[in-house]
Amino acid sequence: MPARTDYQGPMSHSVELDHVGVTFGTTRAVDDVSFTVEGGEFFSILGPSGCGKTTLLRVIAGFLNPTEGRILIGEKDMTPLGPNQRPTAMIFQSLALFPLMPVWENIAFGLEARGVSKAERRMKADELLKLIALDGYGDRMPGELSGGQRQRVAIARALAVEPQVLLLDEPLSALDLKLRQHMRAELRALQKRTGVTFIYITHDQSEALAMSDRVAVMSAGVVQQVGAPRELYDNPATPFVATFVGETNALSCTVKGIDNGIATVETAHGTLTGRAGDGLSGGAAAKLYVRPEALKPKGGVNRLAATIERIDFEGAFALAHGVAEDGTPLVASIASTELATAPAIGEKSGFGFESANAVVLPDV
Amino acid sequence: MSELYRRFGGGLGTVFLALVGVWLAGMVLAPNVMMIDYALRPNLPPSQIGGPNDVYSLDNILYLANEGVHRAIFFKTVWASALVAFVTFLVCYPMAFWLAQHATVNQTAVVLLALTIPFWINEVLRTLAWYILLAFRGPLNAFLLSLGIIDEPVRWYGDGGVLAGMTYAYILFMLFPIYNAIESLDKSQIEAARDLGASTWRIHWRVVIPHAKAGIATGCVFTFMLAAGSYVAPALLGAPGSRWFTEIIYNWFFEGGDWNRGAAYALVLLVLCLAVVLVTLRIARVSLTEVAK
Known part of the structure; x- marks a missing residue:
């Protein structure tokens, strides 16, 4: 179990993948994947591009129906539910901020969709802006922010709907090295602070090793090994893991x-x-x-x-x-x-x- | 300008500039100046042209202002053209969204081809097709009668017929700008909105439509202008009660023989259309250069 030093809230939901498979036409994108992400864990899915990790994340988010298998979140079967009915929020690789809305409306968009009043939305947005250290940036447009700031707004927007599970699709890949390293630490700290279960997709093994409680290594649609970063590094289970990780x-x-x-x-x-x-x-x-x-x-x-x-x-x-x-x-x-x-x-x-x-x- | 010379050299660059100049002066400026000139002069027999009575005045325009029937037709043309633009938008938006975000490459090709082929035929003939479809003893009435939706044939000619004919005629002018605008929208924005719990309606209202605003404004401006200046559809599909302002202008020129009054009417239509367009763009916060793209 990950050490959650200062987080006192209730345990976030776990995510269980039960023999999940995805086939596109004749392509087997994800093949019989089963693992369980514990509540409150920072879990990474690591693999080269095209290994099926993004497909898997989209299945967890509900954008894609698995060809077979089940997704359980908080021990409830989510397989037939759409993305707006799952207690998950996704952070897209492109961030997908709404460029024509000011920052605070971006952050409060999920609340707007839930019919929360404007005053309350603004309050919640300001609260989250404080959390991501962007106090007073609410009325700016996303285009006026730097890459790292936009990154944090995307995280705040996802956290605003109080998800049990946050799904992150290579969100740091567009940043330069220094900022990426900084954001790694920030993401890790934010995860500890909020206690939300993080499922993080990356092709960068050093990112996965540095941030995660546990990592699943994927290759060609198959999960090769699931384990703590040290375990993968010291005891690789397959030749792929031995050569890909480090x-x-x-x-x-x-x-x-x-x-x-x-x-x-x-x-x-x-x-x-x-x-x-x-x-x-x-x-x-x-x-x-x-x-x-x-x-x-x-x-x-x-x-x-x-x-x-x-x-x-x-x-x-x-x-x-x-x-x-x-x-x-x-x-x-x-x-x-x-x-x-x-x-x-x-x-x-x-x-x-x-x-x-x-x-x-x-x-x- | 210097870019033009740098790219094509002095000779060819000058030719291009000269051609644009001839176009602007000879085909845009001169006819409009002549129309304004006509509009402000009285209609006189040939012997008196250039005589003491041939002075500039606003009489022709004031005539329209004081002629109740013409005035009513004028305003009706303006709002009916706006209605045509709105209905065309309602028809095109879902189709443009589907084409831009969901259709496969093959589906897009088939649909765009199917929509474009009718435009290879002359506008008069296309409108004539609607004339046949909407006839009192035509196929539409026969079809609806056979389904039992109506008990007796409907007279479609008139406002409904004009609206249908024009919506059909201008569909591409609305579809393409909106399609282009929506196509540039990152799919993940729609997914993000859905992931955050937004309903379909809210996704369109808050994400897709704001993004496609310039395209929508462009389509509406095109359609409005074309509708306001349309002659064939109201002439064929209209009824006495649905007369279009262009028909009045036509009558002044070719039946009343009063070119000056016709020119004055046309000038008023042009100015009002321009005003409507500029106000619409201002309200939608879209600049004229965005539309020109």
Whole structure:
């Protein structure tokens, strides 16, 4: 359960997807997806573009009927209901603010639709403007605001209808990097403050890892793994998750044996060991995945030899790109503070890693 | 201007400017100046033209102001044209919305083609088709009689016939501007409004119509102007009780033989139409350049 430090209100609704599938013509956009988002959770759906994540969000919002399966919000079946009958509010990728209405009317639009009086609407809008730190901006037009401010207005407009679940469709993708990082923290804080369940769609794995309580990783319409960010990073369940979430080195190998959760594998670089993933069996073709930051110039029970081709300085760390003798590319992350003692370009160097920092998954 | 010269060079640029000048001076300005000149002079036998009686006065315009029947027909033409614009809007808006937001590419192509084909035929013939449809012993009456909706044939000619004929004739002038305007509306705005709980009516009133305002104003201005200046539809589909002001102008020119009074009537119609258009645009807060687009 997420830590909700200062939120004291009632628990928001949970969202349960029960064997949801969506087919467009001959295309299977979403295939048998089941997971439960707990009430008050910040939940992300992460995947490359075209993986079906937006389709899934539109199914939860009610814009799209699933071909099969059910959507339960607050344990009630919402499948036959339209978007205006669900306790959800959506924040669109384009934000979809109404450009011809002043900011306060945008925010109060949902209340207007519910027949709330004008004075009360204005009051509620001003309250929400305070919440998003845009006090006194009520009479401006959306076009007069900056990207980040518009972003916050869109959030306020969605919160005005007091939704149980807020659905966000890559809302930060149009912002520049600095603002995006700022808005990440702000969204996270807002979610904690309001206690509303957030379902957040993104193709940016660092965004998903940084903000979410849990993440579902999707590929080709299928949910590959659901877990906390650390869990996905440290214990990827499938090769897709291992390569999509964070940087990794993949080494082809054959499994020799599994002992006490540790697999011994035969690779072009000799015999290596790593934690055995699900479904791994002896003699099978597999891949060993090891993160760049797990590769150290010194030490480690497993050693690899590589020639350093280039070193990309990234600020806090540098990425050393090397090539093993058989041509396999390798990437090691070196902290900037240790760059002075790092191997030089063109140098043949060894890298080591511990078994616990590598995972072996069956090849697909 | 300098852009024109930069793009086409001195020779071609000058030709273009000259052509526009000839167009404006010869085809827009000169006829209107002549009409104003005619309108302000008395109708005299040829021998007296240029004589002591040929002086400028407002007599022709004042004649209209004092002639009760003509005045009534004039105002009726103005409000009936507004009604034509309104009814055409009611017919076109749902269709434009559907075409712009919901129809597939193929559906749009078929519908637009079906709407455009009748316009390949001359306006007189198109109106004649309505003349046949609406005849006392015509197909519409026969159809309604056979369904039992009416007990005896209805006389459609008159206000109803004129309204139907004109709405049909000007549908494209209303449809295209509104269609273009609605097409540029981001679908997610409609979805956002629906997601926030707005009814269909509220989505249109608060989101779609404000966005399409310039297109709607353009369509209404076109339709109003065309209706007010229409001659064929009222002549064919009208009845003695539904005379159009253009018919009076026609009569002055070609039956009364008084071109001066005809010109004065036409001038008044032009000025009033312009006033109605400008006031409408002001109320809708749309500028004339937006309409010209």
